[in-house]
Amino acid sequence: MAEKEIVVPAIKDGTVIDHIPSRVTLKIMKLVDPQEFEHAITLGLNLFSKKIGKKGVIKMSDKFLTEDEIEKIAVLAPLATVNIIKNYEIIKKTHVHPPKLIEKTVKCPNPNCITNMEKITTKFHVEQEEPIKLKCHYCERSMTKDDIVLN
Amino acid sequence: MTGGFKGRDIISIADLSKEDILKILDASKSMEDNPDPNLMKGKILATLFFEPSTRTRLSFTSAMEKMGGQVLGFDSDSVSSAAKGETVWDNAKMIEQYADVIVQRHKVEGAARVAAEAAKVPVINAGDGANQHPTQTLLDLYTIKKEKGKIDGLNIGFVGDLKYGRTVHSLSMALSMFNSKQYFIAPDTLQMPDSYIENLEKHNISFVIGKDLLKYAKDLDIIYMTRIQKERFPDPVEYNKLKGIYQIDKSFLKHTKPDVRILHPLPRVDEIKTDLDDTENAAYFRQAGNGIPVRQAIIALVTGMI
Numbered sequence: 001m002a003e004k005e006i007v008v009p010a011i012k013d014g015t016v017i018d019h020i021p022s023r024v025t026l027k028i029m030k031l032v033d034p035q036e037f038e039h040a041i042t043l044g045l046n047l048f049s050k051k052i053g054k055k056g057v058i059k060m061s062d063k064f065l066t067e068d069e070i071e072k073i074a075v076l077a078p079l080a081t082v083n084i085i086k087n088y089e090i091i092k093k094t095h096v097h098p099p100k101l102i103e104k105t106v107k108c109p110n111p112n113c114i115t116n117m118e119k120i121t122t123k124f125h126v127e128q129e130e131p132i133k134l135k136c137h138y139c140e141r142s143m144t145k146d147d148i149v150l151n
Numbered sequence: 152m153t154g155g156f157k158g159r160d161i162i163s164i165a166d167l168s169k170e171d172i173l174k175i176l177d178a179s180k181s182m183e184d185n186p187d188p189n190l191m192k193g194k195i196l197a198t199l200f201f202e203p204s205t206r207t208r209l210s211f212t213s214a215m216e217k218m219g220g221q222v223l224g225f226d227s228d229s230v231s232s233a234a235k236g237e238t239v240w241d242n243a244k245m246i247e248q249y250a251d252v253i254v255q256r257h258k259v260e261g262a263a264r265v266a267a268e269a270a271k272v273p274v275i276n277a278g279d280g281a282n283q284h285p286t287q288t289l290l291d292l293y294t295i296k297k298e299k300g301k302i303d304g305l306n307i308g309f310v311g312d313l314k315y316g317r318t319v320h321s322l323s324m325a326l327s328m329f330n331s332k333q334y335f336i337a338p339d340t341l342q343m344p345d346s347y348i349e350n351l352e353k354h355n356i357s358f359v360i361g362k363d364l365l366k367y368a369k370d371l372d373i374i375y376m377t378r379i380q381k382e383r384f385p386d387p388v389e390y391n392k393l394k395g396i397y398q399i400d401k402s403f404l405k406h407t408k409p410d411v412r413i414l415h416p417l418p419r420v421d422e423i424k425t426d427l428d429d430t431e432n433a434a435y436f437r438q439a440g441n442g443i444p445v446r447q448a449i450i451a452l453v454t455g456m457i
Contacts, residue, residue: 112280114261118238138261140163140282142346 009042014061016083016090017073022046024076025056027150031069032060039063052079072105072150074098078130098126102134109147113139122151157455160267160274163283164321169328172292178448178457179293179441190447190456191220197250198224199242199266200277201233201257206417206439207277207287211254214446223250243269252454255279273453281317287416288321290445294438295373298412302326306370308334310397311377311422313343318416319377323347327354334359334367338393341379364397368406374399376415376422376435400424404432414438 020028022045034041039061049055065073065082073080074096084092102124108115115122115138123137135142156174161167167175196215200208203226212222228234232242239257243266246253255266256277263276263283278284296302307326309319313335323333323343327350335343335358342360351358361367368374376397384390398421404411415423415435427433451457 110260112258112260114239114259114265117259118240118265120240120261120265136261138264139280140165141260 009059010088011040011042011059011061011085012088014039014059014063014085015065016085017058017060017077018055018081018083019049019052020056020058020073020077020080021052022054022056024145025058027076028056028073028080029058030150031065031072032063037063068105070094070096071099071102075102075106075132075134075148076145076150078132098129098132100126101137102126105151106134107149107151108136108139108141109143109149110136110139110141113141115139156452158273159453160263160276161285161449161453162263162267162274162276164285164288164325165283167285167325172289172325172328175289175445175448175452176293176296178452179289179445180297181457182447182451183444186447187218189219190451191215191218191454194220194252194454194456195250196220196222196224196450197246197253198222198226198277199246199253199255199257200224200226201228201255201262202278203227204256204278206442207256207284208254210439210442211275211277211446211450214443215450217443218447218451220450224254239265240269242266243274246270247272252450275449275453278317281315283321284317285321286442286446286449287318288325289449290438290442291318291322291375291414291416292325293445294414294434294441295412297441298434298437299372303330305331305372306334307331307373307375308336308364308367308371309343309375309377310336310364312341312379312383313337313377314341315380315383316377319343319375320347322375324350327351327356330356332357332359334361334371336361336364336367336397338362338396340389341393364399365406368403368411369408371411372408374407374411374413376413376419378415378418378420378422395421398422398424399427401426401430403427404430407432 042059044057046054075098080096082094083090104121106124124134127133127135132145198208215222239262247270253274254277257279260280260282263279267274313319379394412434
């Protein structure tokens with residue numbers, strides 16, 4: 001634990017997203033715009049994890065995620081944990097889980113899907129959690145983790 | 152989803168259970184055996200064809216009119232309000248005021264699901280881009296059942312363009328609910344997409360992947376031929392190389408079971424020679440005719456008239 005704190009410094013209040021596969025860490029990072037975000041963000045990449053091999057960690061001071069944001073994390077990193085920190089203590093630890101139906105947070109990769117032509121809220125059925133597989137409710141195209149683009 | 156059909160939309164084969172499919176096939180048989188020219192009297196079917204499709208539209212029109220119902224609609228997006236920028240959603244909300252049931256074809260995938268969510272009246276998908284065309288699949292199943300007396304226990308071969316052929320994908324999915332063996336005969340570049348093969352594995356359905364039609368011909372009870380579509384090939388040289396590889400004619404029957412049945416969603420180009428047409432084995436025109444009782448059954452079921 002002490003070693004981990006040296007690699008990615010602790011925060012007083014905010015959110016720590018842990019156990020993110022390294023390759024999607026920067027995608028999840030984009031949930032906040034670092035140019036606009038006023039508080040400190042600490043990013044760790046390629047950290048050792050017994051659970052997932054190489055992992056990423058994102059610590060965001062004074063940021064508490066919305067349900068939509070947690071859903072996006074669940075889609076990109078179904079094994080991630082979201083820790084809420086108050087006064088250096090973890091007060092809530094959430095193992096994210098993609099819901100059975102993902103609404104609006106994901107974009108359909110099929111350019112000929114109606115959701116890319118008209119103003120329709122996207123909907124995806126989660127066919128498989130890990131590795132994640134989603135099926136568009138409208139065009140019925142399946143997609144795997146590499147095709148996932150967030151809205 | 153299983154149960155009553157009244158008010159249901161028919162958008163995708165994936166929405167239908169085996170029980171649903173059997174119910175539609177049984178109702179189709181009743182329509183064929185005991186036609187009722189007044190069943191849909193006073194009812195209106197709207198045919199919204201944002202993309203032209205002569206056979207499907209005429210088949211739905213004929214199905215409805217043979218039951219005493221009326222049909223209104225359009226057959227090109229240039230004459231519809233889509234040309235003025237109206238959305239699929241708004242269009243369906245408007246048409247529900249005019250009709251008891253909607254049939255829609257659209258080049259955009261997912262357009263049928265959107266129309267179904269918008270409209271209070273049932274929506275039947277007559278094709279949404281490369282996605283689904285469930286009434287074609289149901290008439291294919293009806294044809295197999297009628298020609299062979301059963302669907303289970305058959306060896307069913309798909310031949311030609313299996314990569315892009317929407318009818319092949321849907322029929323393979325539907326057949327995965329039955330205990331038939333599926334053969335996919337195509338060049339590597341036009342083979343069945345992995346997701347459909349995974350679906351068969353999930354359902355423990357036996358299948359064979361190969362290239363040589365003559366090698367498998369003697370095992371097959373049904374041969375489902377498809378057209379190799381020129382527009383699918385960016386390279387015309389590649390198209391010319393592949394277009395003629397699965398042409399069959401009357402002499403092909405020497406290699407098959409005597410009671411094999413040949414199906415084709417039509418239109419054909421040159422993959423089935425006309426000398427086969429007058430054989431009992433050629434079931435493709437009967438298959439097109441089966442569109443009438445199957446579509447009658449679907450219209451009558453979703454409107455609650457049977």
